[in-house]
Amino acid sequence: MRTVGIIGGGIIGATAAFYLTKQPDLQVTLFDSGRGQATKAASGIISPWLSKRRNKRWYSLAQSGAEFYEQLVHDADLDKSVYEQTGTIVTRKDAQAVDELYDLAKSRAKTTSAIGEVRKVSAAEITDLMPIVSCDESGIYVSGGAKINGEGLVEKLLFHAKNNGLKLVNEQVSLVNENTVRTKSDQFVFSNLVLSPGAFLKQLLEPLNYHVDIRPQKGQLVDMRISNQVTDEMPVMMPESENDIIPFKDGIVTIGATHENDEGFDLTPTNTEINNLLNSGTKFVTELKSAERLGVRIGTRGYTSDFAPFFGELTANMYVAGGLGSSGLTTGPIIGKLISDWISSQTPPADLDLLTKPVSNYIYSK
Ligand SMILES: Cc1cc2nc3c(=O)[nH]c(=O)nc-3n(C[C@H](O)[C@H](O)[C@H](O)COP(=O)(O)OP(=O)(O)OC[C@H]3O[C@@H](n4cnc5c(N)ncnc54)[C@H](O)[C@@H]3O)c2cc1C
Structure with missing residues (x-):
C-alpha cells in the first residue's frame, strides 16, 4: 500500500x-x-473577483478556488456555520473608481458564474444590506462572495x-x-x-x-459581538483603505486584519494594532464602540517575493x-x-x- x-x-x-x-x-x-x-486566524473572505492584482496565474487560481467551494461544500457536507454565500460589498470614495470596479467585475463575470449578481450600490443601499453600517461611500455588491470559518x-x-x-x-x-x-x-x-x-x-x-x-507576515484581527442584531445574512464589507468588516452569526462581527511585515513569527496581541482595527471598524459600525470584545486571533501568513x-x-x-x-x-x-x-x-x-x-x-x- x-x-x-x-x-x-x-x-x-x-x-x-x-x-x-x-x-x-x-x-x-x-x-x-x-x-x-x-x-x-483568518478573516474568512472568499471574493477574489474585485481584486486589481495583475498576476494572471494568481487570478486563475483564485477564481478556480472560489468556484471549487461549491464542490467542497457538497463533498464535505459543509453547513452554513462553516461556509455561507452572503455577498461582498467593496466601496470606493470616488465615483469614477466605482465605475472602474464595476467594469472589472462585469468583465470577470463573463468567465465565471461564481461571482453571482454584480451591481453598484449607493450608501443607502449598503445600509439596507447591512443595517449595522452607516457610510457615505458607494460601491459594488457581488452576490457570490462568501464567508468561511477556517x-x-x-x-x-x-x-x-x-x-x-x-x-x-x-x-x-x-x-x-x-x-x-x-x-x-x-x-x-x-x-x-x-x-x-x-x-x-x-x-x-x-x-x-x-x-x-x-517570508512571514503577522496578521491580527478582533472578534466583537453586537447585541440585538441579526448579522447572519449580512454581506462582508471591504471599505477602501480601511479594515474589512465580516459579520458572522449571533451578532459576531470580525474586524481585520493587520499586515505586519517586521514581526517575524510573533503571535503576541498588541494594543496599538487592535485599537487601530476597532477605530477603523467604528467609522462604519458605530455600535462597535459598545460591543463586547470576544477575542483576538493572530496567525502568520507566508509570502513569496x-x-x-x-x-x-x-x-x-x-x-x-x-x-x-x-x-x-x-x-x-x-x-x-x-x-x-x-x-x-x-x-x-x-x-x-x-x-x-x-x-x-x-x-x-x-
Ligand atoms: C489574520 C489573517 C486574515 C486572513 N484573511 C483571509 C481571508 O479573509 N481570505 C483568504 O482567502 N485568506 C485569508 N488569510 C490567508 C489564509 O489564512 C492563509 O493564506 C491560509 O490559511 C494558509 O493556509 P496553509 O494551509 O498554507 O497554512 P496554515 O493555515 O498556516 O497551516 C500550516 C500548518 O502547518 C503547521 N506546521 C508548520 N510547520 C510544521 C512542522 N514542522 N510540523 C508540524 N506542523 C507544522 C502549522 O502549525 C499550521 O498549523 C488570512 C490570514 C491571516 C493571518
Whole structure:
C-alpha cells in the first residue's frame, strides 16, 4: 500500500488529507503542530473577483478556488456555520473608481458564474444590506462572495478524514530526507510527502539544504459581538483603505486584519494594532464602540517575493505548496485537491502552468 505523509494541517493539508483518505489504496498520516496557523486566524473572505492584482496565474487560481467551494461544500457536507454565500460589498470614495470596479467585475463575470449578481450600490443601499453600517461611500455588491470559518472547515475535513482512516499526529516534526519524517520519538518513511506548513516552509526545508523564498507576515484581527442584531445574512464589507468588516452569526462581527511585515513569527496581541482595527471598524459600525470584545486571533501568513502562491513537485514524490499570502482561504482548497489528484493519479494537473509558476522559481538547492 502507498503511504502519504502530510506536514501542515491548515487549509491545504486538511483538504489534501480529506480527498486522499477517500482513496482505498492510500494510507495517510497528517502531522500538525497548530503553531501560528493562518487558517484558523483568518478573516474568512472568499471574493477574489474585485481584486486589481495583475498576476494572471494568481487570478486563475483564485477564481478556480472560489468556484471549487461549491464542490467542497457538497463533498464535505459543509453547513452554513462553516461556509455561507452572503455577498461582498467593496466601496470606493470616488465615483469614477466605482465605475472602474464595476467594469472589472462585469468583465470577470463573463468567465465565471461564481461571482453571482454584480451591481453598484449607493450608501443607502449598503445600509439596507447591512443595517449595522452607516457610510457615505458607494460601491459594488457581488452576490457570490462568501464567508468561511477556517477553523471550522479544517475541523470538518479532518473529522471526515479520520473516519476514513487518517492518522493525525499533533506534533512539530522535521524532515530527515525527502521521504522521511522525524517526530519526538520516531521516524516514518512515506511513498509520498506533501509539505503544506504555511509560513514555516523555509524552516522545514532548512535541514535538506534548500533555499526557500518565503517570508512571514503577522496578521491580527478582533472578534466583537453586537447585541440585538441579526448579522447572519449580512454581506462582508471591504471599505477602501480601511479594515474589512465580516459579520458572522449571533451578532459576531470580525474586524481585520493587520499586515505586519517586521514581526517575524510573533503571535503576541498588541494594543496599538487592535485599537487601530476597532477605530477603523467604528467609522462604519458605530455600535462597535459598545460591543463586547470576544477575542483576538493572530496567525502568520507566508509570502513569496512576487506575492504569488505556488505548488507542485519539488522532487519525485515530494509535493509542496506555499506563499498563499492573504488569499489562502480562497486558493488553499483547490491546491489541496489538485495535489491529492496528482498523488492519486500520478499525473500533474493539465493546466498547472496556468495556475502556478514552477516550484523551482521559489525553492532550490543551496
Ligand atoms: C489574520 C489573517 C486574515 C486572513 N484573511 C483571509 C481571508 O479573509 N481570505 C483568504 O482567502 N485568506 C485569508 N488569510 C490567508 C489564509 O489564512 C492563509 O493564506 C491560509 O490559511 C494558509 O493556509 P496553509 O494551509 O498554507 O497554512 P496554515 O493555515 O498556516 O497551516 C500550516 C500548518 O502547518 C503547521 N506546521 C508548520 N510547520 C510544521 C512542522 N514542522 N510540523 C508540524 N506542523 C507544522 C502549522 O502549525 C499550521 O498549523 C488570512 C490570514 C491571516 C493571518
